[in-house]
Amino acid sequence: MIDWQALLSAFHILGSSYSAWLLTIPGIALGMLGGAIPGVSSALILAIVLPATLWMSLLSALIFMTAIYTGAAFGVAIPAILMGVPGSPAAVATSFDGYPMTQRGEHNLALGLALAASTLGHMGAYLILFLFIGVISHAVLKLGPLEMLLLMLWGLTLIAALRGRYVSRSLLSGLIGILIATIGLSPRDVIRGTFDLPDLLDGVPVVPAMIGLFAASELFNLAGTSYLVQRSDLRTVSVREIARGMLSALYHPVVILRGLLIGATIGGLPGVGAAVCNLVSYAETRRGDKHPETFGKGNPKGVIAAEAGNASSEAGSMATLLALGIPGGASSAVMLAALSLHDVTSGPQFLDASKDIVYAIILNNFVQGAIMLVLGLGLIGLMANVIRIPVRVLIPVILVLATFGSYGLSGNMAGPLTMVVFGFIGWLMQRHDYSVPACVVGLILGGKVENALLQTYQISGGGQLSYFIGRPIALVLLVLLLFSLFSRPIMQWWRRRNPALSDAPQDNAVKSA
């Protein structure tokens, strides 16, 4: 698996190129700060620095860009935890439990958990990448539209879990999200629901809509209060508490491992990426837990699952980028552009021809994890102070930042307008107990699910059963999906019917979960 000659040469390159190391720290810091502003994605930061990478060596450029990627993957968690406003779809699941923790005054703990889970997810996934880069990238190729469809349906089932007071209203809001995602050109090129507005041809811009929904539903709720954290004695920033959070993440190795495995594989799927990883990782952790009802109310495991999932997706998408020249998402597409700027033909032969550079990037990313731990500790120590800001000051500041962020995303007024419109929708939904997170999950996954569904239909000759039977991976995924959906209700039903047997199987069920 490991090419020792190339590894040795990678150490040599890294040891002799100080400029690559010099760029690592500012890269992580830039990514983290950018990611912490709602609406600023890693892809946007990468696109901004892209021209500057022309003046760097290929290795320095790639390391600088992966450092930004690494930093941003954690940075987006900060507003998600502190204000309930995820800055990118990658951090949606982080906000589910992170924000309730903040409201309880456990912001230090939550940020520490997120930082540790991010770092471990990042380093663990790069370790997998280091060992199995060739295998992973080729395994990803084996997943066709049917498998993608099943994976995304897995993410969509989260809608049912994200219920508020009424299950039916949550399902309905998930459906509304999916319907909003169908606005624009369909994968079959049908124009739907655009009201002849050319700006809507590409659909509703997801990130501004998401920020609007979350910001409005959370922030308007706060308008009556004076501070994010109600109890004044808990309104502190404590590095000790953050460190305690970081340590306590270590007590959940299974959650982290699951997250990084999901991230390292799903993250590499072209067009899926971090947006799906964090949702699937969260959904699986919730489902496997003894007390799923505590999720969404500030369960630390929710934060760990989401962050381990989204941080490890970087390694997944780097695997397909470096080994096959296939970008898994917007960020790696910009890196692909950087490769071509450096006259490098990316593609399968890149890994063979430049294995030393690939190893050097991976090795550097281990160190990036360590640097992120230190830089992150400093940054969250600083950022956590937002809990001391009175809400009447905080809300306008966040709204202004988010407006700039969404302007940056769309490059015109379409972004801010979308944010305002969805802010109003979010406020209405929150007021009437319709789950906003369920709507966002539908909005993020709806379009992707439709595309995979259409391709599955086309490739199977109009849904012929023989195609499905010939795909073992899909069948395994289907069984897993059905198991994770129905194992618990079936067990409960079984226990109710056989009360005498209840003790023994219950223990087993918990262990296997």
Place this chain on the structure above:
Amino acid sequence: MARTTKNVAKTAKAACLIARRPLLTMLAGAVAGSFAARQARADSWPDQPITIVVSTKAGGGFDMMARNLAPALSKELGVPVNVLDKEGGAMVIGTRYFLSQPHDGNTLLVSGPAPYWYADINKFHAGYDLKDFDILNVQWTDKTGVFVPKSGRFQSFKDIIDAIKAHPGEVSCGVVRDSGEFFNAGILINALKLPLSAIRLVTYEASAPLRTAVAGGQLDFALVSLEASLNMLSLIKAVAIFNDVPIPELPGTPTASDVLKAEGITATFVPSSMRALITYADLKEKYPDRYERLRGVYEKILHDPEFLAKAKKQGVGTDWLGPEQSLAQIKAAYAIFDQYKSLLNQ
């Protein structure tokens, strides 16, 4: 610098001492002066950064062409040249954005007038037409390649055609929606005298995921733009090319028409994606100097051996057809699209 500051200070002091009316006159003079300065700068165009709008995502062939051209244009024009990717809604979002910018030559467009604009115009009510643009040059016309997975069940173009004829509806074929290959798949099936349902046409939104699907063995074959696929030859295999003659990069790969001719089939196929550098139709009239400068510089770049070598290494096309011939080629392609317009509704 220091002297200027001193002068300004002196002027300001003087201004304080003099009466009000002369002050106004002076102000008016200053304003008029700045106008004159602006006018003078206008003649020495360009005096501000130029933006190339790309109507697709970063990382694709259109983006590559723009990023390859930007440093060369910047060197010739003496101002920074930026690339802005505005993808979405087929090519409509980026192209409309370009049209909404001031028509002063400071914004250029890299887009696909054929075949993508054809769908934009005829299906998506994009609100623009060929006559709104001046196609400076179709720089890069890709060819269509027929690709199969390395270990797929078909290993030649003839195998594929035989299988389609023997088992209609069993063979899957991937194409990018509304691309030249999308039309070519329809033309091919039409030439075989079969309905389009004879193949399982699987549509992708871009060529990168399509190539990935072929590499992973998800499809039996794909029609996909050729040049950008050459990087992936260790995972996918070319079994035919849509070109008049075989190409040196793929020795031993026959042309599609040769294979079809042996089967007694003839058909006229459309060119693959045309990637062009484009400006506004009214630029030539409004700013004839700028138009000529732009065109001249661009032509010069495409004849510069150093640029050509670099572009070749990146696999970017470097044809120089000029505005007239470019438009003629696009119109010729549109004439064929018109015959197969019904495909767009598949």
